[in-house]
Amino acid sequence: MVSGPDNARATARGEAHSFDPAQALRLAHETLDIEAAAVLGLKARTGLAFTQAVERILAIDGRVVVMGMGKSGHVGRKVAATLASTGTPALFVHPAEASHGDLGMITGKDLVLVISNGGESDEITAILPVLKRLDVAIVAMTGGLQSTLAVHADIVLDSGVAKEACPLNLAPTASTTAQLALGDALAVALLDARGFRAEDFARSHPGGALGRKLLTHLADVMRTGHAVPRVGPDTGFSDLMREMSDKGLGASAVVDAEGRVLGIFTDGDLRRLVEKGIDLRRLTARDVMHPKPRIIRDDALAVDAAELMEQHRITSVLVVDAEDRLTGAVNSNDLMRAKVI
Template identity: 55%
Template sequence: MEKAQTSSRLDLAREVLQTEADAILALSRRLNGDFLRAVEAILACTGRIVVTGMGKSGHVGRKIAATLASTGSPAFFVHPAEAAHGDLGMITAQDVVIALSNSGESGEVVALLPALKRKGLVLIAMTGNPASSLGREADILLDTQVEKEACPLGLAPTTSTTVQIALGDALAVTLLDARQFGPEDFALSHPGGSLGRRLLVHVKDLMHSGDELPRVLPGTPLKDALLEMSHQRLGMVAIATADNTIKGIYTDGDLRRTLERSGNIYDLIIDQVMSPAPQTILHSKLATEAVHLMEQRRITSLLVIDADGKLAGAIHMHDLLKAGVV
């Protein structure tokens, strides 16, 4: 590819991005009380947020509905053509409808207006033509007009759809903040993703306990403690009394240090070589906190305690990796 052609194409790409960026900034400057009225109407809604739009505005509408739903504002998309053939029954008087149309004259959307108005619901219009049919009939008008499309032909929806997406994001995030929707709420909507695994999995869900927990009593010969550690394959063994009071921990690293200091390990008891006051974590903590603690302390396992500070289990970095928390 010739340098001149490459430069020309890069210039066009940058011009597109600049045009769309300028349009979003212009939208930001003209946000007014209508945007706040839209937020208040949605917060007061006892039904659902119904998003509709045709063509490219329909694709944007699906994205806006998905973003709203995943951030604490129950929403779904209804195709305007399908709505005119029965799906209008999905919409109730308790709902809020957000209708998208850059021209405000999309036939399928405009055809729904009489039926929507009869239901007595709140209609929010997102249009680039406030004087259009959609703009005039809306209870709340969100102006998405742009100076020009980024398409050199001025035909393909580009800048206009970018502005619609940005305004939808602004609406969703403002509602998220108003609802005090937090990380754990977000995770509940995304249980199958990595975020859900990080925010919903607790230490108690992954820890080794009962017969799977390598543990010995104080006074146990070191050789017996090593057998227990080898049997459970966690690279450590907990030292605790019969009532689960933790006395120490012994790890693979401790074994290497013991071998460096003592030639005969068979005469030793675990109390002589264990690490007293080991690092612990409460069983109800998030698994992500265990990861942070292990990374901070540069260790690969933690003893887990219950609400009374007693030994409840152990968790290894491999458990966190396997669960997808790391």
């Protein structure tokens, strides 16, 4: 077994060394404890400066430009993405690229959020004077409260941590976790202040499952016109069955002369009648329909139809207008094809 200094040298050379499961688990638990403490430690230091940052961001006409180097830069990209998806226009600008032309992306209407644990990254300190000349508001997220970044910033958010989770206290671990948490806190406070709703979130995520659920209306997925099976109440049973077979919904609406829904007849209703041994040939749609069926308005979301089907254990639902006139129909297969369920 290689241990101690020999183990460290073997690791440095990229050589294989022994694996201690107990040690790995101990370090995992210790890492989680350290990072949890780092996040909780932010709470007592998140106060007036935080609310001032929220107010400044709400007041700008431009965007939040997020900057950060190294691991803080990775955090910055995530913070910018979270802000943008929750109602605060934001983008990430790499500080090194900013010195080579990307500063042109920043206007006097913007606010710059700079993330740096120590606050002394050369690439960041080099552009701070330029940002000040542009008269751009600077919010610093840093643990270096006396750093160059903090001195140049209009508002300083303290993201400092007592120690990193890295056993060498070198690799950014607890500090980046704290930055992520503080960035999320900023995004949440802003979305609440803006009155941001689930529908607004969906509009930023049209390709995701939530977007489909909140943006897909019944009108987008339901069957309409001749594709909707419908018969009058005096229609004979044979014609009723023919209508159901031709339209392939597994059900047919029964409507009056003005198109208002009187009832529905489904494959399940047919099975139950057959099991009772009833002679169906002389019956009409009125005789076999289920009166006052579950219906849904045509201005509802498709997900509302899915919830109605699940709640009442049905596989199809009729869609009506404000005066209960039949305008469409939808079944579970239609919703699955639209990826609503």
